[in-house]
Amino acid sequence: MHVDVLVAEIGSTTTVVNAFQGIHTEEPSFLGQGQGVTTVEEGDVTVGLLSAMEDLKKNLGLGTDELTYEKFLATSSAAGGLKMSVHGLVHDMTVKASKEAALGAGAIVRLVTSGRLKPSDLRRIEELEPSILMIAGGLDHGERDTAIYNAEKIAQLPLSMPIVYAGNVDNQEDIMELFQGYPGKVYITDNVYPQVDVLSVEPARKVIQEVFEEHIIHAKGMDKVHELVSGRILPTPGAVMESAKVLKEVLGDVMIIDVGGATTDVHSVTQGSEEISRILLAPEPEAKRTVEGDLGVYVNRKNLMERIGMEKLKMELSVEEEDLLNLPPIPKTEKEKRIILRLTEEAVYTSVDRHAGAVRNLFGESSGRKSVAEGKDLTEIKYIIGTGGALTRLQGTEKILAGIHEQGRGQKLFPKKEAEVLLDRDYLLASLGVLSLEYKESAKKLMLKSLGLYGRENA
Numbered sequence: 001m002h003v004d005v006l007v008a009e010i011g012s013t014t015t016v017v018n019a020f021q022g023i024h025t026e027e028p029s030f031l032g033q034g035q036g037v038t039t040v041e042e043g044d045v046t047v048g049l050l051s052a053m054e055d056l057k058k059n060l061g062l063g064t065d066e067l068t069y070e071k072f073l074a075t076s077s078a079a080g081g082l083k084m085s086v087h088g089l090v091h092d093m094t095v096k097a098s099k100e101a102a103l104g105a106g107a108i109v110r111l112v113t114s115g116r117l118k119p120s121d122l123r124r125i126e127e128l129e130p131s132i133l134m135i136a137g138g139l140d141h142g143e144r145d146t147a148i149y150n151a152e153k154i155a156q157l158p159l160s161m162p163i164v165y166a167g168n169v170d171n172q173e174d175i176m177e178l179f180q181g182y183p184g185k186v187y188i189t190d191n192v193y194p195q196v197d198v199l200s201v202e203p204a205r206k207v208i209q210e211v212f213e214e215h216i217i218h219a220k221g222m223d224k225v226h227e228l229v230s231g232r233i234l235p236t237p238g239a240v241m242e243s244a245k246v247l248k249e250v251l252g253d254v255m256i257i258d259v260g261g262a263t264t265d266v267h268s269v270t271q272g273s274e275e276i277s278r279i280l281l282a283p284e285p286e287a288k289r290t291v292e293g294d295l296g297v298y299v300n301r302k303n304l305m306e307r308i309g310m311e312k313l314k315m316e317l318s319v320e321e322e323d324l325l326n327l328p329p330i331p332k333t334e335k336e337k338r339i340i341l342r343l344t345e346e347a348v349y350t351s352v353d354r355h356a357g358a359v360r361n362l363f364g365e366s367s368g369r370k371s372v373a374e375g376k377d378l379t380e381i382k383y384i385i386g387t388g389g390a391l392t393r394l395q396g397t398e399k400i401l402a403g404i405h406e407q408g409r410g411q412k413l414f415p416k417k418e419a420e421v422l423l424d425r426d427y428l429l430a431s432l433g434v435l436s437l438e439y440k441e442s443a444k445k446l447m448l449k450s451l452g453l454y455g456r457e458n459a
Contacts, residue, residue: 001060002068003031005439007431008049009236010076010225013038013261013298013329014389015048017056018431019069020446028442030426030449032059037329045076046224073434074229077236077260082131082212085111087121087154088167089137089146092282097192098134100285101166101204107132107212116146117153126157132211133161134204135175138168140194147171151178160184162211166192166204187211199283209238232434237265239433240387241289244269246436246444247385248287251453255381255415256429257348257401258388261298261329264347265291266355272377276413279359280373288376290355295347297340297390298329304343307350317342330389337394344390345400349407352378352414359411373413381415385451387424398423426450 004023009016015038019031034056039048057067084107088094091114102109111128113121114137125133133154137147147167151174154163160183165175172188179186187210190203212235225233234242240258244267247254253270269287271277294303305313305324313324317338324339331337357375384401391397401421408414428450436443448454 004070006069006072008074009430015052017052023439023442028446071231072229073231074233075236075239075430075434082107083110084132085130086134087113087150093193101201107208117150134164136167140169140191144168144171151175164207197283199285201285234434236430239430241267242433242436243429252382253380254383256385259344259347259390260388262296263291263293264295264351266351270380273379276373276377284376292351297343304346308346341394348400352404357413377413378415379413381419384419385422387429392424392427422451424450
């Protein structure tokens with residue numbers, strides 16, 4: 001059997017392969033999915049990938065027939081994130097801008113410095129050996145000296161990792177001259193903080209994603225994946241964000257929650273309300289992602305169990321401690337599914353609470369009470385979408401998502417009760433995110449079909 005496109009999603013615990021047909025037509029279709037256990041710890045992720053492909057063949061009823069394809073794309077979170085260090089001018093602005101650029105692009109910010117680099121900062125950079133280093137700082141046409149000084153110092157270090165400059169546009173030419181002869185790649189991109197109250201992270205995010213694609217080749221067994229894959233390998237969170245941005249164009253403001261084995265990711269694409277934007281202390285990007293590395297339902301299940309309480313879990317679910325501690329990567333029994341469902345509930349509510357901003361009151365002697373907002377405003381979200389194995393494969397997850405609005409304590413900026421809950425029923429959003437980069441219209445239709453919205457584009 002010959003198909004147009006295969007897309008693999010290599011996760012921390014499971015690997016799935018999706019088959020698509022009719023990508024070049026007006027009616028693209030999802031043919032089926034295969035699943036296997038990710039084998040990154042065995043040193044060769046292709047073992048799990050080939051297992052998923054065999055499962056796909058079985059689900060398609062191919063027997064011993066060969067499965068061929070025109071194109072093979074992939075997303076991965078199994079290789080781990082790039083270690084990233086960021087060096088800017090003002091600490092709060094640098095931290096915020098760099099984290100927003102890194103999240104969803106396959107990078108994890110491990111070191112942030114502000115102002116001129118001190119000898120101790122330079123030692124920490126060498127000790128960290130980051131996979132990627134970003135130099136930022138200075139509004140466009142504003143302060144220039146700090147970024148130039150830091151670039152000079154970094155250029156003198158015995159380093160060769162990719163360097164991204166995302167600061168004052170006036171420095172770009174000087175930065176290129178400073179790094180002439182540098183053994184690694186140097187990327188010049190738009191300023192992440194070009195103006196006061198303006199955050200522009202997408203150009204830097206795209207550069208980091210490019211570096212991720214090059215870096216992932218060197219992860220355990222990922223070099224063999226490149227022998228199979230004929231197109232791009234995107235970081236899975238970045239691929240889900242691509243889907244979120246496509247859906248925003250069609251449906252309006254959306255939030256996608258992805259509960260995985262190792263992390264729970266929340267993606268929101270919304271400007272928020274005008275009322276909140278007027279009292280916002282610092283700008284937020286329209287497309288925002290947060291990753292909660294302690295909220296996975298398999299790799300980090302003990303963290304979730306401790307948050308709920310082991311004794312409470314045992315009483316709630318009528319299970320023994322042994323049942324809780326010996327969960328498999330993919331639940332099969334009803335008891336295992338009940339446990340994972342409860343952990344999923346905790347992961348969803350905790351991750352959305354961390355993702356959402358809040359309103360708080362400030363009191364001054366002369367001005368009296370003043371309301372200000374911090375963080376992401378989710379009050380204009382129209383659709384709450386669940387994806388990932390836990391939310392799409394377990395029964396009862398729509399009820400969890402529908403209860404999000406009730407969890408907003410105090411003045412948290414949570415979605416309103418009117419937000420509609422949807423499930424990525426075919427578990428395709430990560431795959432369709434990478435597909436959308438080459439076949440946007442077909443990917444859009446397949447997204448709507450998986451969400452049960454096909455024909456409701458203007459809903």
